Amino acid sequence: MQGTILPYRGVMPQIAANAFVAPTAAVIGDVVIEEQSSVWFGCVIRGDVNEVRIGKRTNFQDGSVLHVSKDGSGTYIGDDVTIGHMVLIHAATLEDGCFIGMHATIMDDCVIEAGAMLAAGALLTPGKRIGSGQLWAGSPARYLRDLKDADRRRMAITGPRYVDLGQEYLGLGTTAPADAARA
Numbered sequence: 001m002q003g004t005i006l007p008y009r010g011v012m013p014q015i016a017a018n019a020f021v022a023p024t025a026a027v028i029g030d031v032v033i034e035e036q037s038s039v040w041f042g043c044v045i046r047g048d049v050n051e052v053r054i055g056k057r058t059n060f061q062d063g064s065v066l067h068v069s070k071d072g073s074g075t076y077i078g079d080d081v082t083i084g085h086m087v088l089i090h091a092a093t094l095e096d097g098c099f100i101g102m103h104a105t106i107m108d109d110c111v112i113e114a115g116a117m118l119a120a121g122a123l124l125t126p127g128k129r130i131g132s133g134q135l136w137a138g139s140p141a142r143y144l145r146d147l148k149d150a151d152r153r154r155m156a157i158t159g160p161r162y163v164d165l166g167q168e169y170l171g172l173g174t175t176a177p178a179d180a181a182r183a
Helices: 149-170 178-182
Strands: 004-006 026-033 044-054 065-067 075-077 088-090 134-138 141-146
Touching: 065 075, 075 088
Parallel strands: 004 026, 026 044, 044 065, 044 075, 065 088
Antiparallel strands: 134 141
C-alpha cells in the first residue's frame, strides 16, 4: 500500500515501481522519485508550484517535508542522499551522496554539494552553499570542519540500510539485515 499520491493541475507524481512510499506519506504534483528511494512515515513532498526531482537510493526519513518555490527554484535531490527525520527542505539542491541530519532546515536556493553533511538541528539560510566534503552545523549553519573518515563511513552505510529496509517493506527483497532496522 502506497501513501497519498495526488495530482496537481493534472500532473501526477512519477514514482519508480521499486521505490517505497509509506502509507502515511503524501506525494503531490510534479514529483519524480527514482529507483529504490524511500519516503517514510509522515513525510510530505509537494511539487505543486514547481518541480521536485529525487534520484536513486535516496531516503526521506519520518516526518520530513519537502517543498518548492513558485517564483524561484524547484527542489533537486541527487542519488544516495540521506535525509534524517523531521528535515525541512524548501527550493534547494542536494547533490549525490550528501547527508542531512535530523531536524535540519534547508532554505531557498541552498546547494549542498556531493558528499557534504549538514548536522542535526542546523538552519541553512537562503543561498548558502556547503562544499563537497564539508560539515556545517549550527543555527544559522556555518562551516565546522572537513569530514573525517569516520563520518564518511557512517554516511556510506546509512543509505544502503534504508534501501534494504524500503525493499523489505515493499516485499521485493530478502529480509533486511538485523542492523538495518536500527538505521
